[in-house]
Every structure is written in C-alpha cells, then in structure tokens.
Amino acid sequence: MALAETTRETPLGVGEAQRGGEFGRWVSRHALILLLGVFMMIFPAIANDFFLRQIAGWTMILGMIALSLMFLGGYGGMVSLAQMTVAGVAGYMIAVLGVSSLPKVSFFWPWWVAAPLAIVIAVAFGTLAGALSARTEGIYTIMITLALATSFFYLALQNWPIFNGFNGFTTIPAPHFFGVKWGDPVPLYYMILFFAALSYVVVLYVSRSPFGLALQGVRDNPRRMEAIGYNVTAHRIAAYAFAAVIAAIGGILLVWQNNQISPFSVDVAVVINLLVIAVVGGLGHPIGPFIGAFIYVMLRTFALDALVAVGLDGRRFQTLIGLGFLVIVLFSPDGVVGLWRRWVTRVGATNGRSGR
Amino acid sequence: MATIFDNEQRTETATGGDAFGRWIGRHPVWALIIAVAVIFVLWLVLAPWPAGFEQVFGKKLIFINALFNGITLGGLYFLVAAGFTLIFGLMRNVNLAHGSLYLFGGYMGYEATQWTGSWLFSYVIAFLSCAVVGVAMQFFIFRRMEGQDLRQTLVTLGLSIVFSDLMVWVWGGNAIQIDTPDYLDGPVGMPIVVFVKSNGEAFYLHYPAVRLVIFAAAVVIGVGMWLALNRTRIGVMIRAGVDDRDMLSVLGYRVQLLFVVVFAFGAGLAGMAGIVGGTFQSLSLGEDSHFLLASLVVVIVGGMGSIPGAAIGALIIALSEQIGTVYFQNYSTVLSFLIMVIVLALRPQGLLGRR
Numbered sequence: 001m002a003l004a005e006t007t008r009e010t011p012l013g014v015g016e017a018q019r020g021g022e023f024g025r026w027v028s029r030h031a032l033i034l035l036l037g038v039f040m041m042i043f044p045a046i047a048n049d050f051f052l053r054q055i056a057g058w059t060m061i062l063g064m065i066a067l068s069l070m071f072l073g074g075y076g077g078m079v080s081l082a083q084m085t086v087a088g089v090a091g092y093m094i095a096v097l098g099v100s101s102l103p104k105v106s107f108f109w110p111w112w113v114a115a116p117l118a119i120v121i122a123v124a125f126g127t128l129a130g131a132l133s134a135r136t137e138g139i140y141t142i143m144i145t146l147a148l149a150t151s152f153f154y155l156a157l158q159n160w161p162i163f164n165g166f167n168g169f170t171t172i173p174a175p176h177f178f179g180v181k182w183g184d185p186v187p188l189y190y191m192i193l194f195f196a197a198l199s200y201v202v203v204l205y206v207s208r209s210p211f212g213l214a215l216q217g218v219r220d221n222p223r224r225m226e227a228i229g230y231n232v233t234a235h236r237i238a239a240y241a242f243a244a245v246i247a248a249i250g251g252i253l254l255v256w257q258n259n260q261i262s263p264f265s266v267d268v269a270v271v272i273n274l275l276v277i278a279v280v281g282g283l284g285h286p287i288g289p290f291i292g293a294f295i296y297v298m299l300r301t302f303a304l305d306a307l308v309a310v311g312l313d314g315r316r317f318q319t320l321i322g323l324g325f326l327v328i329v330l331f332s333p334d335g336v337v338g339l340w341r342r343w344v345t346r347v348g349a350t351n352g353r354s355g356r
Numbered sequence: 357m358a359t360i361f362d363n364e365q366r367t368e369t370a371t372g373g374d375a376f377g378r379w380i381g382r383h384p385v386w387a388l389i390i391a392v393a394v395i396f397v398l399w400l401v402l403a404p405w406p407a408g409f410e411q412v413f414g415k416k417l418i419f420i421n422a423l424f425n426g427i428t429l430g431g432l433y434f435l436v437a438a439g440f441t442l443i444f445g446l447m448r449n450v451n452l453a454h455g456s457l458y459l460f461g462g463y464m465g466y467e468a469t470q471w472t473g474s475w476l477f478s479y480v481i482a483f484l485s486c487a488v489v490g491v492a493m494q495f496f497i498f499r500r501m502e503g504q505d506l507r508q509t510l511v512t513l514g515l516s517i518v519f520s521d522l523m524v525w526v527w528g529g530n531a532i533q534i535d536t537p538d539y540l541d542g543p544v545g546m547p548i549v550v551f552v553k554s555n556g557e558a559f560y561l562h563y564p565a566v567r568l569v570i571f572a573a574a575v576v577i578g579v580g581m582w583l584a585l586n587r588t589r590i591g592v593m594i595r596a597g598v599d600d601r602d603m604l605s606v607l608g609y610r611v612q613l614l615f616v617v618v619f620a621f622g623a624g625l626a627g628m629a630g631i632v633g634g635t636f637q638s639l640s641l642g643e644d645s646h647f648l649l650a651s652l653v654v655v656i657v658g659g660m661g662s663i664p665g666a667a668i669g670a671l672i673i674a675l676s677e678q679i680g681t682v683y684f685q686n687y688s689t690v691l692s693f694l695i696m697v698i699v700l701a702l703r704p705q706g707l708l709g710r711r
Contacts, residue, residue, distance in 0.1 A: 136704060139505045139506060139509050142509055143655075143660075151653075151689050151696075158686060160686055161686055269645075272517060275510075276513075316525065319522060322516075322518035326511060326514040326518070
C-alpha cells in the first residue's frame with residue numbers, strides 16, 4: 001500500500017551528516033524544523049494581530065486537529081473523519097461547563113475544572129468512535145466515522161437543552177491566570193504554539209515508541225501482528241484515544257481563539273475540509289497536517305481577492321479547495337510532504353551523480 | 357464479502373413454506389415475542405386508542421402520522437441508498453458524492469417541471485442527467501484507479517465538495533420546492549380510525565396521496581431491482597461480479613461495461629430520489645450531506661452491498677427519525693445513532709450483510 005511507503009522515517013532536513021559530534025549532526029538533520037521553530041518564536045515581533053490570529057493561530061489549531069487524523073491515518077491506516085467532531089465535543093463541553101453568554105445552559109465552572117473535564121469527555125467520545133470502527137477496515141472506517149460526525153452535527157443542531165441548537169454558544173472567554181489574559185493575541189499565540197509544538201513532538205515520539213511501531217505493524221499487516229500475539233483491536237482503540245487527546249486540546253483552543261462554537265463548526269463541510277488539510281499536507285509525516293493547514297488557511301483568507309484579481313467569482317473558493325484536493329489525490333497521493341521528499345531524493349540523486 | 361442477494365432466498369426456494377414452520381419450531385420463544393409485537397403494532401394502527409392510553413402517549417393522530425411519514429420517508433431513503441449500496445457492492449467504491457447526485461437530480465427535475473410542466477417527465481430528465489454524470493465519473497476517473505478503494509473514496513469526497521459549491525452557484529442557497537402535480541395533490545382517506553367522536557362517529561385518517569404513490573413506486577422499483585438481479589442475465593453478471601469480478605472478466609464478460617451500466621443506474625436512482633425529496637420536503641444547500649448521511653447509516657445498518665438490507669435499513673432509520681422527532685424532539689438523531697451503534701456492536705457487517 002502507498003501509505004506504508006510514505007511513513008518510513010526520513011528526516012525532513014536536507015543536510016548530510018557532518019562531522020562535529022552528535023549535537024551538530026542532530027541540528028543539521030533537523031535544520032528545517034528548528035529554523036521553523038525559531039521563526040515561530042519570534043513571529044509575534046514581526047507580525048500584526050491579524051497574522052497572529054487569523055493566519056498563524058488558525059493554521060496551528062487546524063494543524064493540531066488534522067495531526068490527530070494524520071496519526072490515525074498515517075500510522076494506523078484508519079482514516080477517521082470523526083476527529084473534527086472530537087474537537088467539537090471538547091469545544092462544546094468547555095462552553096457548557098465553563099463560561100458563556102448563556103447562564104441558563106452553562107455551569108460557569110472555572111477553566112481548570114472545565115478544560116480537563118471537557119478533554120476527558122471528548123476523549124471518551126473519540127475512544128467510543130474508535131471502538132465502533134476499529135473492528136472494520138479501510139473504507140468502512142471512513143463510512144462509519146463520517147456517519148458519526150454527521151450525526152453529531154444534526155444532534156447539535158436540533159438539541160436545545162445542552163447544545164443550544166442552531167445558535168450554539170458565543171462569548172466564551174479564554175482563561176485569565178498567572179496575571180496573563182490568555183485571550184489577548186500574543187499570549188494566545190504562544191499558548192497555541194506551545195500545544196501545537198508539544199503535540200508535534202509527542203506524535204513524533206510516539207510514532208517511534210514500541211506502541212507506535214506496533215501500530216504501524218497493525219497498519220501494514222493486521223493478521224501477522226495478530227499471529228505474533230498483538231491485540232490488534234486494542235492497539236487501534238488506544239490509537240483513537242491518543243489521537244482524541246490531541247483533537248480535544250485543539251478543539252478547546254479553537255473555542256478560545258474563536259470565542260464561539262456552533263453546529264456549523266462541526267458540519268460536514270468542516271469535517272471534510274479537515275481531511276483535505278491532512279491529505280493535502282500529507283499523511284506521511286507529522287509536519288504534513290500543519291503544512292496542509294497553512295495552505296488551507298492562506299487559501300481561505302486570500303482566495304477571494306486572488307480569484308477576483310484574475311477575473312473569477314470570489315465566492316467559488318470551495319470549488320478551488322475541492323479541485324486542489326482532487327489534483328493532489330490524483331497526482332500525489334502522499335501530499336505536499338510526498339512532493340517534497342521526491343524532490344529531495346531527486347536533488348540528492350543528481351548531486352550524487354555529479355559528485356562521482 | 358457483502359452481496360446483493362443473500363442466502364435466505366436460496367433456502368426459501370429450496371424448501372418453500374416449511375422453512376418458516378421449522379424456524380418457529382426451533383425458536384418458539386422468539387416466534388411468540390414477534391407475534392405479540394406484530395399484534396400490538398396492528399392494534400396500535402387499527403384500533404382507536406382508549407382515553408387513558410392517549411393521555412400517556414399523546415394523540416393517536418400524531419403517532420399514525422409519524423408512522424406513515426416514517427414509512428414513506430423509508431421509501432425515499434431506499435431509493436437513495438439502493439444505488440449507493442449497488443455501486444458499493446459491485447465496485448467497492450464508496451461514492452461519497454452520492455448525496456450530490458441526489459441534489460443534482462432534484463434540481464434538474466425542478467428545472468424540467470418549470471420548462472415542461474410535467475412532473476412525470478422530470479423523472480426521466482433527472483434519471484438521465486444523473487446517469488450521464490455517473491457514467492462520466494466512472495469512465496474518466498474511477499476506471500483509472502480500480503482496486504484503490506481509499507483513493508477512490510477520497511476522489512468522490514473531492515468531487516462532492518466541487519459539486520455542492522457549483523450547485524450553490526447555479527441554484528443559490530434558498531430552498532426550492534417541487535410542486536405536487538394536481539392529480540396527486542391533497543389527501544386521500546384511509547381505512548384507519550384515528551379517533552371516535554363523542555357522538556359515535558368515526559374519524560378516518562387522511563393522508564397525502566403523493567406520498568403513498570411514491571412509496572408504492574419505491575416498492576415497485578425495489579421489487580423490480582430484486583427481480584432484475586435474480587431473474588435476468590445482467591443480474592447474474594452483476595451478482596457474479598460482486599463475488600469475484602476478476603473471474604467474471606476472465607470468463608470474457610465486459611466488466612467495464614457492466615460497471616458503467618451499474619454506476620449509471622445507481623446515479624440515476626439517486627437523481628430520481630432527488631425529485632421525490634424535492635416534492636416531499638425541499639431542495640437546498642446541505643440536503644446533499646443529509647442524504648449522504650441517510651444512505652451511509654442505512655447501508656451500515658442494513659448491510660453493505662445488500663439490496664434487501666438497504667430496504668430494511670431505510671425503513672428502520674426513517675421510522676426512528678420520524679418517531680424520534682415526534683416523541684423525543686431534542687434527541688431524535690441520537691435514536692438512529694443508537695440503532696447504528698447497537699447494530700455495529702452486535703453485527704459489524706450489518707443486518708443482512710455478509711463478511
């Protein structure tokens with residue numbers, strides 16, 4: 001299967017191993033990602049609030065939720081469309097348990113009770129979704145998780161006592177602690193950056209841990225893993241639970257950044273866009289979802305102007321997204337990360353040949 | 357592997373009516389429970405409810421309406437899901453653009469009624485236009501990625517994004533309703549007593565004729581599909597293709613042609629269902645995902661690739677939706693969701709599905 005090929009661990013850095021000790025080699029192997037990290041740390045110094053919130057914030061949050069999809073799809077071979085819904089559950093729970101403009105529904109508990117509880121509930125939901133679909137494979141997983149996601153959207157839309165129906169919740173403030181107002185653009189940016197970087201590193205770590213390796217074994221040949229004595233279903237469900245933690249944190253950040261949540265935060269279009277993000281970025285490496293999210297956010301923000309500039313209707317942005325997705329699926333199944341890797345190998349090959 | 361037909365039919369033809377008697381002999385308790393349930397449902401439908409019963413469960417009229425709405429909506433769900441499950445059974449292609457085909461068929465039918473004024477003729481237009489789109493999808497895209505289930509599914513997802521946006525472009529975001537033709541407009545009396553007035557006069561149920569006619573048409577189409585699959589040559593080819601398409605093509609049958617025909621038929625069914633949906637309810641932005649969800653849940657519950665499964669699943673889901681909206685307003689979707697969860701937990705392949 002193509003997925004299996006793409007997830008083999010190759011560092012994204014181009015640099016060849018150099019002399020100069022363990023640390024130097026490590027730095028040069030990960031030069032690109034370290035540069036990106038440094039750039040993200042100093043980004044608030046050079047960018048205005050619009051870029052912090054609308055571009056960087058959205059990219060990292062959508063990237064995190066897509067990362068949970070990438071973990072399941074790339075390492076587990078289970079393309080789950082319920083990840084946006086897990087994030088939505090966490091977002092809704094933080095609005096219900098915490099503070100919102102609806103005193104009738106919300107419990108007004110402090111954030112340090114509401115947020116962990118929201119994560120626990122969302123992870124329970126994600127694990128349930130996993131338990132339902134873990135016994136099936138491939139396209140069946142897509143069907144079942146899509147059905148789950150759509151059911152949740154209609155539930156949120158129709159249910160007034162808990163989800164406040166069509167309107168959802170507004171004015172959900174980000175918390176205020178250690179003397180910092182975390183809803184302000186710069187603190188919020190750093191909070192999102194912290195969690196995004198953390199989830200990236202943790203996913204990378206887990207993918208190389210015994211659990212992650214077993215999961216990749218389950219992806220490539222569940223029968224053989226079963227024969228060796230691994231519990232295939234348990235590994236899959238555990239993967240869903242782990243992915244749900246990342247998606248839940250992403251969902252809470254989404255609500256704090258956006259200050260509102262409604263059924264249309266989790267509707268089918270959003271669920272599908274998340275898959276588009278993950279697939280366009282590439283299911284082969286944890287950086288893929290963030291790249292996909294960046295492309296998506298840039299398109300969403302600037303496509304209107306760009307389309308108008310070339311004389312087309314700016315409202316056809318969704319068609320543009322769909323066509324871009326089709327092109328990627330048809331011509332580069334492993335997304336932008338796959339394109340990048342192929343380019344690196346080609347450059348490496350020509351360099352090697354000329355050097356010889 | 358899922359199939360379009362199931363084993364039960366074979367046993368039925370072999371042993372005739374005995375099978376039923378033997379089943380009762382083997383499961384007397386279940387037979388009793390089912391018999392009691394059937395009698396209870398018949399009583400619920402046919403008899404006027406006693407006053408005490410109405411106080412607890414609400415008016416009989418409401419229940420009967422929900423029941424009839426559920427059954428007729430089941431007919432609509434079956435039309436959409438049958439094409440979906442047929443395409444899936446033969447080509448292993450989860451066509452996530454099926455909801456878009458439904459909506460497209462509805463819009464084309466609307467245009468046809470606007471132009472020609474004929475409601476029946478619009479079905480032809482909707483069937484043909486969706487079939488053409490289906491043929492194009494199969495011929496230009498899916499043929500090139502045969503056997504890559506996941507990639508095909510992703511492509512259908514991409515297509516559904518593009519289609520739904522283009523349809524918003526052409527027909528706008530407002531809801532469109534297709535007018536019921538005059539000869540089917542209005543209610544008809546049914547031999548079901550809803551309540552008895554104090555002077556002893558019985559009040560009978562009146563139900564929209566168009567919904568009953570459409571349900572009858574759905575049943576006819578379902579039986580027709582079953583007959584076509586089980587009694588005709590092309591049906592034999594399709595069933596053989598479901599079981600082993602490589603072998604079928606080795607035997608010299610033109611599998612690609614078969615695929616195109618089945619895709620066209622499934623897409624055309626979805627298109628015709630679009631008109632039905634436009635007449636029952638309305639056509640608008642978001643209906644495509646509503647009916648995609650409906651067909652997904654129906655085939656998950658009924659069994660993927662099974663036509664009788666689609667019929668049973670459609671009935672169960674539509675009934676639970678309608679009864680749910682009447683009796684547990686805020687949680688109606690949870691009901692169909694729960695049914696799906698229970699079926700998946702007990703029978704992951706669906707009620708009539710085969711591994």
